[in-house]
Amino acid sequence: xxxxxxxxPAVPGFKxxxxxxxxxxxxxxxxxxxxxxxxxxxxxxxxxxxxVSPGVTWSRxxxxxSGSCRAVVVNSGNANxxxxxxxxxxxxxxTQKVAKELGIPQNEVFIAxxxxxxxxxxxxxxxxxxxxxxxxxxxxxxxxxxxxEAIMTTDLVxxxxxISYTFKNQRIEIGGITKGSGMIHPNMATMLGFIFTDAVxxxxxxxxxxxxxxxxxxxxxxxxxxxxxxxxxxxxANGKAKNPTIKPNTPGYREFLNALTKLSKSLxxxxxxxxxxxxxFVTVRVQGGKTRKQAYLIANSVxxxxxxxxxxxxxxxxxxxxxxxxxxxxxxxxxxxVDILLNKNLLLKNGNPTHLSQKIxxxxxxxxxxNITIDLKCGKEWEEVFTCDLSYDYVKINAEYTT
Amino acid sequence: xxxxxxxxPAVPGFKxxxxxxxxxxxxxxxxxxxxxxxxxxxxxxxxxxxxVSPGVTWSRxxxxxSGSCRAVVVNSGNANxxxxxxxxxxxxxxTQKVAKELGIPQNEVFIAxxxxxxxxxxxxxxxxxxxxxxxxxxxxxxxxxxxxEAIMTTDLVxxxxxISYTFKNQRIEIGGITKGSGMIHPNMATMLGFIFTDAVxxxxxxxxxxxxxxxxxxxxxxxxxxxxxxxxxxxxANGKAKNPTIKPNTPGYREFLNALTKLSKSLxxxxxxxxxxxxxFVTVRVQGGKTRKQAYLIANSVxxxxxxxxxxxxxxxxxxxxxxxxxxxxxxxxxxxVDILLNKNLLLKNGNPTHLSQKIxxxxxxxxxxNITIDLKCGKEWEEVFTCDLSYDYVKINAEYTT
Numbered sequence: 001x002x003x004x005x006x007x008x009p010a011v012p013g014f015k016x017x018x019x020x021x022x023x024x025x026x027x028x029x030x031x032x033x034x035x036x037x038x039x040x041x042x043x044x045x046x047x048x049x050x051x052v053s054p055g056v057t058w059s060r061x062x063x064x065x066s067g068s069c070r071a072v073v074v075n076s077g078n079a080n081x082x083x084x085x086x087x088x089x090x091x092x093x094x095t096q097k098v099a100k101e102l103g104i105p106q107n108e109v110f111i112a113x114x115x116x117x118x119x120x121x122x123x124x125x126x127x128x129x130x131x132x133x134x135x136x137x138x139x140x141x142x143x144x145x146x147x148x149e150a151i152m153t154t155d156l157v158x159x160x161x162x163i164s165y166t167f168k169n170q171r172i173e174i175g176g177i178t179k180g181s182g183m184i185h186p187n188m189a190t191m192l193g194f195i196f197t198d199a200v201x202x203x204x205x206x207x208x209x210x211x212x213x214x215x216x217x218x219x220x221x222x223x224x225x226x227x228x229x230x231x232x233x234x235x236x237a238n239g240k241a242k243n244p245t246i247k248p249n250t251p252g253y254r255e256f257l258n259a260l261t262k263l264s265k266s267l268x269x270x271x272x273x274x275x276x277x278x279x280x281f282v283t284v285r286v287q288g289g290k291t292r293k294q295a296y297l298i299a300n301s302v303x304x305x306x307x308x309x310x311x312x313x314x315x316x317x318x319x320x321x322x323x324x325x326x327x328x329x330x331x332x333x334x335x336x337x338v339d340i341l342l343n344k345n346l347l348l349k350n351g352n353p354t355h356l357s358q359k360i361x362x363x364x365x366x367x368x369x370x371n372i373t374i375d376l377k378c379g380k381e382w383e384e385v386f387t388c389d390l391s392y393d394y395v396k397i398n399a400e401y402t403t
Numbered sequence: 404x405x406x407x408x409x410x411x412p413a414v415p416g417f418k419x420x421x422x423x424x425x426x427x428x429x430x431x432x433x434x435x436x437x438x439x440x441x442x443x444x445x446x447x448x449x450x451x452x453x454x455v456s457p458g459v460t461w462s463r464x465x466x467x468x469s470g471s472c473r474a475v476v477v478n479s480g481n482a483n484x485x486x487x488x489x490x491x492x493x494x495x496x497x498t499q500k501v502a503k504e505l506g507i508p509q510n511e512v513f514i515a516x517x518x519x520x521x522x523x524x525x526x527x528x529x530x531x532x533x534x535x536x537x538x539x540x541x542x543x544x545x546x547x548x549x550x551x552e553a554i555m556t557t558d559l560v561x562x563x564x565x566i567s568y569t570f571k572n573q574r575i576e577i578g579g580i581t582k583g584s585g586m587i588h589p590n591m592a593t594m595l596g597f598i599f600t601d602a603v604x605x606x607x608x609x610x611x612x613x614x615x616x617x618x619x620x621x622x623x624x625x626x627x628x629x630x631x632x633x634x635x636x637x638x639x640a641n642g643k644a645k646n647p648t649i650k651p652n653t654p655g656y657r658e659f660l661n662a663l664t665k666l667s668k669s670l671x672x673x674x675x676x677x678x679x680x681x682x683x684f685v686t687v688r689v690q691g692g693k694t695r696k697q698a699y700l701i702a703n704s705v706x707x708x709x710x711x712x713x714x715x716x717x718x719x720x721x722x723x724x725x726x727x728x729x730x731x732x733x734x735x736x737x738x739x740x741v742d743i744l745l746n747k748n749l750l751l752k753n754g755n756p757t758h759l760s761q762k763i764x765x766x767x768x769x770x771x772x773x774n775i776t777i778d779l780k781c782g783k784e785w786e787e788v789f790t791c792d793l794s795y796d797y798v799k800i801n802a803e804y805t806t
Contacts, residue, residue: 051730051738051754082726084755117723118756227731306709310798320520323485327454328630335454351454352487353521395713395795 009175018150042069180271277393412578421553445472457490583674680796
């Protein structure tokens with residue numbers, strides 16, 4: 001599938017590093033670190049899965065206590081999930097080591113893992129590699145590339161992006177790295193996102209902005225509909241831009257939120273584009289909704305329907321499956337008002353098929369980017385969910401790996 | 404996939420017929436009729452999709468008015484869904500014709516359709532074939548086979564079964580035909596079930612029994628997680644057994660419910676066994692639940708997870724994906740108490756992997772029938788969901804058909 005270009009995510013005041021510590025075979029990078037030169041506020045959003053990895057438990061706790069964060073340490077290849085009491089103890093040992101080496105409080109180290117579950121973390125390898133990892137920290141594009149590569153699992157490409165904007169003559173930068181694709185064997189891959197900004201913003205406002213941005217981006221992508229045990233998106237703001245503190249409900253907040261949402265959407269889209277076996281990037285937009293919840297339920301029902309996703313893979317303009325998924329969402333709606341568009345083609349008007357030329361539709365379906373628009377015509381709320389198609393390769397990747 | 408044997412579903416006092424009226428090509432049967440010789444009580448359960456076919460609207464209304472039913476007419480090849488005002492008018496014309504020819508009230512004709520959506524029903528073909536269909540009505544196994552074949556769409560085999568039991572020296576028979584597999588192109592296939600019994604039972608009690616039976620059977624199967632616009636299961640009781648009327652909360656009710664549930668489970672299983680591209684029959688049992696809802700949400704989350712289903716196709720004993728789907732169900736649970744069994748093998752005990760020999764597990768996974776048991780150990784409620792694996796052929800069948 002077509003890949004989007006990565007931008008160097010470097011933001012003033014942050015350093016990054018990545019290396020191979022031995023969790024994965026073949027010298028593939030598996031340990032990443034990003035550090036802020038100065039104290040920084042932080043916020044994070046974690047998986048909604050009831051089974052969570054010790055890393056999630058540890059980082060959630062530390063962030064609640066400190067409200068700030070100076071370092072993010074991430075390993076790939078092993079999710080440190082379903083590993084019993086040792087799992088949490090390992091998080092403690094690693095964050096203690098990182099904190100000590102960096103000379104910062106332990107509660108300001110954020111830890112995350114991704115990879116195989118049910119296997120204890122090779123703790124010694126991580127501890128042993130920590131001093132070298134710290135010595136490799138740098139501000140160059142190369143350092144950020146190494147960090148973004150070191151958090152990959154089944155991802156085919158590393159993923160990073162950056163956005164900057166000027167508000168009242170002050171330039172603010174937001175950069176991020178992410179990893180994802182679906183959840184595949186060995187056992188699962190996780191969605192991780194780490195965002196860095198030089199804005200001055202308090203932890204509470206940062207959390208609010210992150211949540212709002214995520215609800216239009218990371219929380220609106222679906223490759224196979226599952227939340228892993230390790231998912232998290234964190235943001236760290238080190239204040240290097242020296243802008244007046246961003247306060248909620250101000251023009252400054254709206255500018256920041258707008259940029260953060262754009263960046264998050266770009267990073268999240270890169271995960272979908274790298275979806276397992278994906279051949280198409282699909283935007284399901286539900287508009288004219290009475291509530292956002294109604295619009296979301298319907299968009300999500302369409303975006304997660306195996307029948308819709310296989311039809312997209314088959315390049316079949318199958319409005320019947322889309323309409324059926326709309327009705328199946330468990331949300332109230334008036335079917336006699338529904339319009340459905342595939343790209344720019346109106347397939348269904350007021351709940352009735354328009355019988356457009358199949359030839360035109362099939363041509364339109366061959367595009368790489370597909371937009372499904374569903375207009376409920378009962379209000380002004382909208383939601384967008386981003387997904388990919390369901391292909392042979394999805395089954396292949398997910399079925400053929402045997403332990 | 405292994406098919407189960409069909410039993411002749413003939414029940415005293417019912418006649419059946421099926422023929423080719425011309426909706427499908429190649430002389431494939433596409434019109435079925437089952438008639439009770441005497442007035443009969445009836446109950447039905449319909450799709451929960453918000454987009455419903457006119458047949459569902461018509462039959463629901465007629466049944467509400469009459470509380471009884473003498474005839475079921477079903478066409479396959481065309482779902483008469485999303486067909487505008489003509490759809491409902493066609494239902495009226497067909498049921499009127501059937502009623503007139505049989506000399507019964509129009510409100511006692513139940514109509515159902517399955518097949519392509521968005522295309523008007525070829526009404527004339529059905530009307531023209533009705534007298535011939537009625538003339539073919541008979542009580543022989545052959546007649547029932549024809550009827551069960553005439554409701555098929557993408558089904559590879561016809562599906563019928565029968566059960567009988569004796570209660571206080573009175574023999575009661577329950578037989579049924581069904582069709583299903585997934586929902587595939589052209590546009591969708593539907594789950595239909597028609598059950599016939601000679602028991603004496605009032606309409607209200609019959610409805611209650613049907614709902615209870617369906618919640619352990621037809622409502623607990625999932626091939627691809629979608630409810631079509633046309634799904635319905637109906638039961639007709641003609642009283643030919645002359646038993647004392649079955650009343651709720653009596654031993655007689657429990658016997659009837661037990662038999663009806665068994666039959667419904669057998670019919671529903673046949674749909675799963677015929678699932679598109681299915682190679683395995685999978686029972687996901689959640690036990691030790693605090694509530695049935697909790698148990699159901701978790702069982703359904705596991706049974707609909709693409710990751711679990713592709714692992715089953717790949718014969719990979721992947722407890723990680725199962726545990727993740729358990730946590731993903733949106734139901735409260737204590738992960739540290741959860742046991743997971745694959746067939747008889749304990750994979751996870753109290754939320755920790757048991758590290759059983761991979762060789763034993765892989766051998767076990769090669770079985771045709773797979774039982775996943777999840778014990779929450781927090782109560783006594785249980786639920787079972789029946790499903791199949793997700794294979795290349797599922798994608799093939801659903802993607803490759805192009806209009």
